[in-house]
Amino acid sequence: MSAIAERAKGLGDPTRLSMAFALAAGGELCVCDLAWVVGRDERLVSHHARALRTAGLATSRRDGKMVLYSLSDEGARLVGALAGEPVG
DSSP states (O other): OOHHHHHHHOOOHHHHHHHHHHHHHHSEEEEHHHHHHTTOOHHHHHHHHHHHHHHSEEEEETTTTTTEEEOOHHHHHHHHHTTTTOOO
């Protein structure tokens, strides 16, 4: 139950929740794109992206100098449940 609570807490911030929904819609996004979508500073978005990754809700990969983020399977399931979509 603790692991589930930590993941749920990962989406407890409005910025992280917005970012998770943006990743669900956009697939894989860099911090600059996420910052534009959620209307926040890139440094703040980078901090929240790391928090999503730490909570197991997002994954990252490096492409040159850019780091691209996407939802993990668990993150996609949780966002889908919050959106009222079928969870599979």
